[in-house]
Amino acid sequence: MSLNVDRAGMAFTFKGGMLPMTVMELASADPEQIREQLSGKLSQSPAFFQHTPVVLSVEKLDEPHLALERICAVCRTHKLLPVAVRGGSDPVKQSAWALGLGWFPPSDGTRSRVLEEVPPTEPARGAEPEATIPTASGGRIYRGTVRSGQQISAPEGDLVVVGAVNAGAEVLAAGSIHVYGALRGRALAGIHGDIQAGIFCRELRAELLSVAGTYKRMEDIDPHLLGSSVQVTLSDAQLGITALD
Amino acid sequence: MAKIIVVTSGKGGVGKTTSAAAIATGLALRGNKTVVIDFDVGLRNLDLIMGCERRVVYDLVNVIQGEAGLNQALIRDKRVDNLHILPASQTRDKDALTAEGVEKILDTLDKDFDYILCDSPAGIERGAQLAMYYADEAVVVTNPEVSSVRDSDRILGLLASKTRRAERGEDPIKEHLLITRYNPARVTEGDMLNLEDIREILAIDLIGLIPESEAVLRASNQGVPVTHDDSSDAGQAYMDTVSRLLGEDVPLRFHEIQKKSLLSRVFGGGRR
Numbered sequence: 001m002s003l004n005v006d007r008a009g010m011a012f013t014f015k016g017g018m019l020p021m022t023v024m025e026l027a028s029a030d031p032e033q034i035r036e037q038l039s040g041k042l043s044q045s046p047a048f049f050q051h052t053p054v055v056l057s058v059e060k061l062d063e064p065h066l067a068l069e070r071i072c073a074v075c076r077t078h079k080l081l082p083v084a085v086r087g088g089s090d091p092v093k094q095s096a097w098a099l100g101l102g103w104f105p106p107s108d109g110t111r112s113r114v115l116e117e118v119p120p121t122e123p124a125r126g127a128e129p130e131a132t133i134p135t136a137s138g139g140r141i142y143r144g145t146v147r148s149g150q151q152i153s154a155p156e157g158d159l160v161v162v163g164a165v166n167a168g169a170e171v172l173a174a175g176s177i178h179v180y181g182a183l184r185g186r187a188l189a190g191i192h193g194d195i196q197a198g199i200f201c202r203e204l205r206a207e208l209l210s211v212a213g214t215y216k217r218m219e220d221i222d223p224h225l226l227g228s229s230v231q232v233t234l235s236d237a238q239l240g241i242t243a244l245d
Numbered sequence: 246m247a248k249i250i251v252v253t254s255g256k257g258g259v260g261k262t263t264s265a266a267a268i269a270t271g272l273a274l275r276g277n278k279t280v281v282i283d284f285d286v287g288l289r290n291l292d293l294i295m296g297c298e299r300r301v302v303y304d305l306v307n308v309i310q311g312e313a314g315l316n317q318a319l320i321r322d323k324r325v326d327n328l329h330i331l332p333a334s335q336t337r338d339k340d341a342l343t344a345e346g347v348e349k350i351l352d353t354l355d356k357d358f359d360y361i362l363c364d365s366p367a368g369i370e371r372g373a374q375l376a377m378y379y380a381d382e383a384v385v386v387t388n389p390e391v392s393s394v395r396d397s398d399r400i401l402g403l404l405a406s407k408t409r410r411a412e413r414g415e416d417p418i419k420e421h422l423l424i425t426r427y428n429p430a431r432v433t434e435g436d437m438l439n440l441e442d443i444r445e446i447l448a449i450d451l452i453g454l455i456p457e458s459e460a461v462l463r464a465s466n467q468g469v470p471v472t473h474d475d476s477s478d479a480g481q482a483y484m485d486t487v488s489r490l491l492g493e494d495v496p497l498r499f500h501e502i503q504k505k506s507l508l509s510r511v512f513g514g515g516r517r
Contacts, residue, residue, distance in 0.1 A: 145448045147402035148395050166398045166446060184446075 296468025
């Protein structure tokens with residue numbers, strides 16, 4: 001049933017996850033200018049600077065080469081812990097790696113506030129779903145009935161459907177799926193591997209339920225739960241369905 | 246300004262053409278200038294149901310391709326003055342229909358008629374999409390049966406996305422549910438989906454409920470739209486549907502097993 005390989009006796013397991021992460025978007029590549037601003041901030045809100053992990057976003061900078069090492073040093077002296085760099089040219093990527101930092105591709109650029117998980121570069125293994133980085137912003141609310149043949153997706157966050165999802169329809173989300181109505185079609189949550197995602201609905205009639213690649217077909221669902229209001233979550237690589245009321 | 250109403254369903258054999266003919270007849274009987282267009286190119290049926298098959302000379306495709314004028318192709322109904330039929334071609338296929346051609350015809354008819362009914366072919370391909378593309382309202386014909394309900398659901402999705410109103414971001418097409426072949430006794434026995442289940446799944450307004458009736462089959466074979474049979478349950482149900490389309494508030498009938506039916510069966514009188 002499960003696409004995830006998860007066995008006892010292993011030294012570790014890879015898990016997708018979402019952690020809140022501060023993105024420090026650089027508008028200047030000048031370490032001195034950064035130092036000045038950081039000093040000001042540090043005196044204003046010292047509580048924030050507690051070895052806080054940050055992702056340095058250099059997307060807004062148009063410079064092929066950055067004094068990345070010096071910028072990192074400035075951050076560390078102000079108790080910020082750069083863990084990765086986002087965006088930038090190929091040399092920037094190389095120097096990030098050389099400094100032991102992760103590198104993320106540029107975001108779509110429309111969001112000012114992002115939550116990101118920062119795994120080190122993970123080797124893919126077997127049939128495991130790729131440990132991509134789920135971003136938890138950019139959810140979507142759909143009002144109305146999702147009809148047979150329609151596909152509604154929230155590729156970056158949660159999907160909320162205020163209405164029913166009819167048989168033959170498909171709803172997908174990087175995060176959780178909430179259906180305020182009957183869920184008669186297919187629902188796939190955590191499509192990028194977020195195992196914390198869940199599916200919530202007012203009336204369970206689903207053709208297929210999936211969280212992070214682990215799925216259940218309608219005939220695998222306990223018939224007693226059909227028609228009730230439920231939540232579907234992943235625990236120990238098993239899809240659990242529990243009644244909400 | 247004519248109102249363009251598409252009669253559609255996705256699934257075949259649920260009663261689209263019967264309903265298009267019956268509703269068009271009803272609208273005309275109520276004094277509206279009405280034309281009903283058969284979009285089922287290659288499987289022409291509307292002319293049979295309307296009883297004008299012997300008077301077809303030119304058809305929809307001839308007009309689109311400029312081989313005949315619209316007035317040459319329009320057939321005046323023998324029974325009702327205000328009613329015209331534009332038949333489909335039986336020898337061509339649906340690729341002969343073009344969006345521009347259909348639009349031109351509808352624009353011309355718009356000036357002379359109050360209602361334009363488009364009888365859609367089954368399926369979700371070109372013919373069905375062209376029949377619905379220019380519509381202002383849609384009558385979605387559904388049988389009390391799961392596959393019909395699912396196909397209607399699919400069509401409703403297309404009505405909300407693949408039509409001119411949707412593409413231009415105008416007010417959405419007004420969608421009406423017409424349930425046909427409803428048999429309250431079989432619903433009670435669990436052989437058929439009940440009215441409430443269908444309404445819940447499709448989540449649109451009910452415009453009419455046509456009971457399963459021998460009168461429908463008889464009407465089809467005689468080429469007389471069932472609306473003319475005003476003593477029949479189906480004829481009355483279609484007339485109710487027409488009244489609701491015209492904005493009147495008419496109570497729903499024929500959805501329950503008639504309480505009197507046992508008595509009337511005992512005494513052998515009355516028809517449901």
